Amino acid sequence: xxxxxxxxxxxxxxxxxxxxxxxxxxxxxxxxxxxxxxxxxxxxxxxxxxxxxxxxxxxxxxxxxxxxxxxxxxxxxxxxxxxxxxxxxxxxxxxxxxxxxxxxxxxxxxxxxxxxxxxxxxxxxxxxxxxxxxxxxxxxxxxxxxxxxxxxxxxxxxxxxxxxxxxxxxxxxxxxxxxxxxxxxxxxxxxxxxxxxxxxxxx
Numbered sequence: 001x002x003x004x005x006x007x008x009x010x011x012x013x014x015x016x017x018x019x020x021x022x023x024x025x026x027x028x029x030x031x032x033x034x035x036x037x038x039x040x041x042x043x044x045x046x047x048x049x050x051x052x053x054x055x056x057x058x059x060x061x062x063x064x065x066x067x068x069x070x071x072x073x074x075x076x077x078x079x080x081x082x083x084x085x086x087x088x089x090x091x092x093x094x095x096x097x098x099x100x101x102x103x104x105x106x107x108x109x110x111x112x113x114x115x116x117x118x119x120x121x122x123x124x125x126x127x128x129x130x131x132x133x134x135x136x137x138x139x140x141x142x143x144x145x146x147x148x149x150x151x152x153x154x155x156x157x158x159x160x161x162x163x164x165x166x167x168x169x170x171x172x173x174x175x176x177x178x179x180x181x182x183x184x185x186x187x188x189x190x191x192x193x194x195x196x197x198x199x200x201x202x203x
Contacts, residue, residue, distance in 0.1 A: 004067045056173045056186050058141030058149050061103030072096040084163050092121035095128075106139035113153075116161065128161035137173065149173040164192030 078090035101111040116128035137149030153169040175184040
């Protein structure tokens with residue numbers, strides 16, 4: 001079994017997010033796309049925090065290949081009030097999660113995010129939950145001028161992280177390659193299963 005490790009660090013808002021498996025000559029263009037998608041997600045961010053800022057390019061691990069990606073997102077300037085009672089204050093907080101991925105077939109990668117964590121502006125370290133994912137894509141996306149896929153994530157959330165204890169995220173992937181330019185759309189649909197009162201978190 002082959003294995004790889006990589007990191008992804010982001011600043012928000014107005015920061016950067018580099019997709020780790022993208023060839024170097026495309027990295028800056030994909031990073032700009034990530035910033036655009038992050039802006040599109042801002043209206044949805046009122047319900048919960050964001051644990052990873054990532055553009056899904058349709059590229060996955062080869063069958064049998066295992067990877068670990070460490071996501072860290074620091075909010076330089078953000079809301080100074082939680083999105084819901086008992087939630088985390090986004091401003092000056094660090095959110096992160098290790099992502100584990102395993103290629104199953106040329107069109108399927110399974111993964112997990114464990115544990116989601118936050119270092120609050122007051123220095124508190126919190127465990128926020130965990131997620132499982134299944135990523136379906138068109139095979140050999142890196143060699144295609146048009147590619148597509150869909151990512152499904154099932155999450156278990158701490159009460160200070162999300163009002164919904166359980167939730168699902170569905171993220172379609174549609175992309176086109178124009179020479180050195182990639183145009184990638186990753187709209188996100190959040191489906192909360194259950195909402196509960198939040199534990200008090202003053203961070």
